[in-house]
Amino acid sequence: MKTFCVLRPTLLLVASGIFMMTSCKKSTDVAPTISPITPIISTTAVTGIATDKEVNDWILENMQTYYYWNDKIPANPDKSQTPGKFFTSILNTYNATSNPDGDRFSWIQESADALKASLNGETKTDGLEFKLYLRSASGSDVIGKVLYVQKNSPAAKAGLTRGDIFYQVNGQLLTVSNYQELLSGTSDTKTYTMAKVDATNTIVNTTTTKQTTAVVYQANPVFLDSVYTINGKTIGYFVYNQFVTGPTGPNDHTYDNQVDNVFSKFKAKGVTDLVLDFRYNPGGYVTSAQNLASSVAKGVDPSKIFYKKEYNETLSPLLLKAYGSDWFNGYFLQKASNIGTNLRSLIVLTTGGTASASELVINGLKPFMDVTTIGTTSYGKNVGSITIADSSGHIKWGMQPIVTKSFNTLNQSDYSTGFKPAIEVKEYTNEVWKQLGDVNESLLNTAIARITGAGRVAARTNSPTYEVSSSIERKAGGSNMFFSDRLPNAQH
Structure with missing residues (x-):
């Protein structure tokens, strides 16, 4: 007989957070308030080290409930495999030819603690x-x-x-x-x-x-901000390298507050043109994306939708019944630091390392203002994940499965192959790179030329580049990140 218990999320709010799946010892652990969604857990002994079978049972049952493609999970998967291989075997695996809408992003790690720490920028x-x-x-x-x-x-x-x-x-x-x-x-x-x-x-x-x-x-994602006055334009430049609320988790808003301070500075200095440098930003918490976008968007207030979420056919009706259709929407915030009213142009610098929550910002802002991208095509991640971990400590593994797909207020989600830049600018291997923030650095220089109408950029030497890999893509367990905590503290 299965025992169900309360979901007590320690929401590592990435793109909204981390969702903790708890294990229960007895039914008396269950909180009295009943909600419509239940983490499904293994009820075998919670002492000692979990066997591979226990871990695989835990993986399968939770994936059958929360995984975005839960209808694609094999009917009788091979549970004799090690947990890592078993997890991979039940995914709706992406294939450019045969399954272009498949899963490129879900992953699992042996240590849930290490997974959660990495999502907060600690490695x-x-x-x-x-x-x-x-x-x-x-x-x-x-x-x-x-x-x-x-x-x-x-x-x-x-x-x-x-x-x-x-x-x-x-x-x-x-x-x-x-x-x-x-x-x-x-x-x-x-x-x-x-x-x-x-x-x-x-x-x-x-x-x-x-x-x-x-x-x-502990990496601080608020990397660099500058204001340039060029040809009568007041240009704000912000290098932001990960959407993280703060170093200790979703209730810590240290970094979000620093982002607010950056935009307050931009507002005080009369910034009229903005360059967001997301070229090395692999994603993060939706709440941090929501926070940043709310300081940029033109003509928004808390009644305007920043993003919409779509879940699988198992979760969607339960969420709809319990919380109503508004549950699936994320709204802009009222921000004193908002500079949208004065913005004449917005440019986002992108590369293949620009993913997930970074792309969510681009997609969410587009219905409200012109967004010009410069660089190379972004990664293409229009789906979000939650962190599933066992708070009892019996099962040490942590997994980050895709559970949702994102849309903007116009129901657009057409960036699974990335946002193609309006102006392509590559970082070539055989050229001397300028430092970030240097007005002669190739991507920033192109953005400034676009803003000022100069029509010229610094001379460059172009040659073929043959990319192999990147430490940015390796972050958070080797996957670009886009997390969502928009699931309730569920139980039943």
């Missing part, structure tokens, strides 16, 4: 964010180029900076066959051997090395 890292490229089209050698360095991190203290290039890690050449092991291995200490771009725009090796040792690090 063990040296603070180096990088992209990996093939050195040439015909070879297997790989180089890493630094996208940015987290402030006060080991990488920053080692003197690494945006645009630096490395070709060896711990004395070994990076190749397509070993880069994952070298960059994601168990060793906390890494020695990077550097390369550089010479006067002929050729990447050449050096013997210079820089060493870092990873630490548990």
